[in-house]
Amino acid sequence: MAGTATMERPADAKAAPVDQDVLIVGAGISGIGMAVHLQQYSPDRSFTLVERRADLGGTWDLFRYPGIRSDSDMHTLGFVFEPWKHEKTIADGPAILEYLNRIVDERHIRERIRLGRKVVGADWDSNAARWTVTLEDDKGGTTTTTARWLYLGAGYYDYDEPFDANFTGREDFKGQIIHPQFWPKDLDYSGKQVVVIGSGATAVTIVPAMTDPKNGQEAAHVTMLQRTPTWYFIRPAKDAFANFLRKILPEEVAYKITRFKNVKLQDIGFRRAREKPEKVREFLTKKLRAALGDRYDEQAFTPPYNPWEQRLCLVPDADFFEAMKKDKASVVTDHIERFDAGGIQLKSGKHLDADIIVTATGLRLAVAGKIPVRVDGDLVDWSEHYYYKACMFSNVPNFSAVFGYLNASWTLRADIVAEYVCRVLNHMKTTGTNVATPALVDPATLTEENIFDFSSGYIQRSLHIMPKNADKLPWRLSQNYVQDRIDMRTGAIDDNVLTFGNARAASATAPAELEAAE
Structure with a gap:
């Protein structure tokens, strides 16, 4: 993306240049929240948001049925950094869109959003320590852009195909x-x-x-x-x-x-x-x-x-x-x-x-926005990777995604994930590194647990495509916001699991789990 390139810091001398430090996929609640957190906590990092739709808002721009409203109160579905000022705490879709639009305008984020850009591929190169992301416009044309970190705020369901119950007749x-x-x-x-x-x-x-x-x-x-x-x-x-x-x-x-x-x-x-x-x-x-x-x-x-x-x-x-x-x-x-x-x-x-x-028979879940993600040429099968700290994934470098709480508001997770990723980025700056990978050498040491202790049909239908969940931290997607907030804000970044390196050095710890899955 022309005009977004940044000067490389001395610590990044071994890495190839990038168009932006952080590429955020999705301009809904998760993506906008990450953009603001970067401004607040990692202001030295450049970022761009790419959104497949013609306008921002994600879920709140997609769904247009009568009465569309939040199913969480807006004091928790709202961001930690931006008060909800409307009288109604259970808000309709237009009020939520107004809230999001006000945030991107007041914080000058709108000029960083590229609308009508669908991500159709993301490839990590350990030699260059960067992601190359392929974008498709509404006419089918493709371009590429590069980033040091890829942040997925693309939601959790399939925008193209809802669940079809196949009713006879x-x-x-x-x-x-x-x-x-x-x-x-x-x-x-x-x-x-x-x-x-x-x-x-x-x-x-x-x-x-x-x-x-x-x-x-x-x-x-x-x-x-x-x-x-x-x-x-x-x-x-x-x-x-x-x-x-x-x-x-x-x-x-x-x-x-x-x-x-x-x-x-x-x-x-x-x-x-x-x-x-x-x-x-x-x-x-x-x-x-x-x-x-x-x-x-x-x-x-x-x-x-x-x-x-x-x-x-x-x-x-x-x-x-x-x-x-x-x-x-x-x-x-x-x-x-x-x-x-x-x-x-x-x-x-x-x-x-x-x-x-x-x-109204339900949604079809999608992992990583259905984007083909490759690490050094190998396609990532998410069902063979474990969650790390509820936002990263075993042996996948410089990558994070948001999957909100099932027992609380989506934004509660989006806020703490964005803050945590900023902590990781700041640690990389301090240590002069440009690659962060949750290293899992031997998956056999973990005991797998049902990722969601919920019986909802849309969850049960999709368990086979979801990342794995262990019975202990940090390899799990917890449903306990109160404890997660403490862990994400105060836990050590360098915890002997999240490994840091520079360019090719980061791939020295071979992703054994990924190789075994192929």
Whole structure:
């Protein structure tokens, strides 16, 4: 990329020059967060962000279905460095995009973002101690750029292909079939019968939104068709405590206090669900009964698993249940026999009439943004590598990625990963090195553990492609933010695992694990 080259420091004399020190892939929450952290903690490092889409925002630019909103409070989904200033703490997509756009403009990051650039290859050369990244534009043309460090903030799901449940007879349906990931811009659902298949956060967002005339139109009725019930957690969209603090304290102070409170409450709630699941089941069921009154259906709202064995589904202001009480929405628990011309035939013998069917059946996970990554010519098979410090990978040099928490907000991990990578970069500057590799010589010394102790379908379907997780640090992707924050901020960088070197010297410790996997 012309105009981004930097002068090499004496410590990098053995390494080939690069276009930027850090190449950030993705201009969503993870990528923007890394850019700001570099400005704050490693200001001597040049960086560029590349984004495949025509605008920044990642998830919040991709998804356009009615009611799109956060499923975490914005005091934790917001960045540690930028207070959330809106009254609503459960925010809609446009408000989150406004937040991200304000950050990149106020910090002059926008001029470092290259939009419409899809990464189609990344190759590490130990002789040059750099990545060569191949980019494709929207017309199919390719260019290359080089970087010392590659930081993936590309998210965790496939932007091109959502999970397809392959419903029998879908070609017979005479209405419209829509997946939330590809919502039509001008869909007319006014006065229509709509069936939303699924019971997760997307379905529970879409159902009340399509019944609310405030969104510009109103469906005649929306039915949520679920195979398995979900645990719901009801909370106000506005955080009264946060808004009170904002009136009496400086914005930054109020934000920090609220963020601390929300992190602690979430951590306590998750731990209690794991330690005393029956108590949490009783608590959530009591709240559901109160919200639904005589509309409460035990079959529809009693999952066959304990809370937090899958992610809790947030229902702000009980909007989903309010739509049910107004007869604008309903829940059916059944299995699909097939689609037919007029809707969905269920295995129970019932039929759901539909003009529109929304298949909110889940996402398809993707590792490393589906980018072919090679180290000295060898293609990296991520399922043969272990996580290191929840962001790097065994025997892959100068590479990091963000995979957020399942039991907390995505941004909590993005913040501490970005800060940690800056610590690594600063250590390299201090030691005069330009290569950092989490060295794992003998994988047999580790005991592999299920990477995600969650039963969610989208997780279980993708375990075979995910990096490995050990039963002990540093070779694991932990789900404990409170402890991770301490470890990432205060743990030794030079821990006798993360090895440092210069150019070819860094590859002297042969990546035995990678060779064995080929």
